[in-house]
Amino acid sequence: MTSFAAVDAPETSAQESETPADTGIQSFLITFIIRRFDPEVDEEPRWVDYDVELYATDRVLDALHKIKWEVDGSLTFRRSCAHGICGSDAMRINGRNRLACKTLIKDLDISKPIYVEAIKGLPLEKDLVVDMEPFFASFREVQPFLIANSTPEKGKERVQTIADREIFDDTTKCILCAACTSSCPVFWTDGQYFGPAAIVNAHRFIFDSRDDAGDVRLDILNDKEGVWRCRTTFNCTEACPRGIEVTKAIAEVKQAVLRGKA
Structure with missing residues (x-):
């Protein structure tokens, strides 16, 4: 059996042991x-x-x-x-x-x-x-989920073209951080305004070709505290950490309301 001799470690002062290595x-x-x-x-x-x-x-x-x-x-x-x-x-x-x-x-x-x-x-x-509850209350009110009346074929998915997906691709990036909504002067002063994030998440489904409830969401956002309270200050776009063109999305929802459809 091979034996190994113990080797004493060099003595180190307490001050040296507490000093972090210089990383440069x-x-x-x-x-x-x-x-x-x-x-x-x-x-x-x-x-x-x-x-x-x-x-x-x-x-x-x-x-x-x-x-x-x-x-x-x-x-x-x-x-x-x-x-x-x-x-x-x-x-x-x-x-x-x-x-x-x-x-x-x-x-x-x-x-x-x-x-x-x-x-x-x-x-x-x-x-x-x-308290994020008022923010999420507005988010829930715009029905931010797919509502489809049709049923896909058994074992199949609802298909969508690349072009149709691109229409709302930007607004799928929202992470619900509230940075855009809480940067909006209208939201600061009006406790009833939906706020940019809720409208962005409505946009994501209003323009989704697989969804059948776009008109319902447009009616919700046509309220006096809906998209028409936006003053286009671009604070929301500047604040978004995901780079979403929030003000553009709100403008597209306004246009859809005026047309009466997405």
Whole structure:
């Protein structure tokens, strides 16, 4: 049997063991000013600043994680996939609606503090978390699901041409993050307005050749709080993290209402 002699590891001081390896990548000390609100303590929201060391390739979500895990565990925000698909971490960053997981530090002006707050127009629950129920209530009201009167042949699917699919392809990309709706000034001031996201999801089915309920949705959106409340400010298009041409989709629904059909 082969024997192996034990070799003593070289002595390392406590200071050396705690010093991280130098990666050669520059880090930056960045100030985040976050609008905090705890309903059990605060009467009004308050701004709190945090200094966080980050790399240029880090995201705002990484900064929020670092604050919560290393500085203040009471900081509250939503996040799930962290890859721009779930849409749960929509918030206002430097006054613009963005997804924290898609906003890179290198794309912000780090010579100034970075301001982070909850999206507008929805009831604030705590810190960066809002009550999404009014948003989803509008979404449900436009019947965002396929309604077909015909039955496909046994074992077959409802077929659709590539050209027919392209008509509504853009609006299938919505991830229901509410960034577009909560960027709309009309939505901020009018609690009855459906909002851009609901209209986008109605568009997705109104123009689907396999759907038979387009007229029903057009009637719903022809209401005084429907598409006609849109003031075409393009805030929604600018805010969409998926690049959907939201204002264009709303205009197409308006045209369909005027024609009386999709």
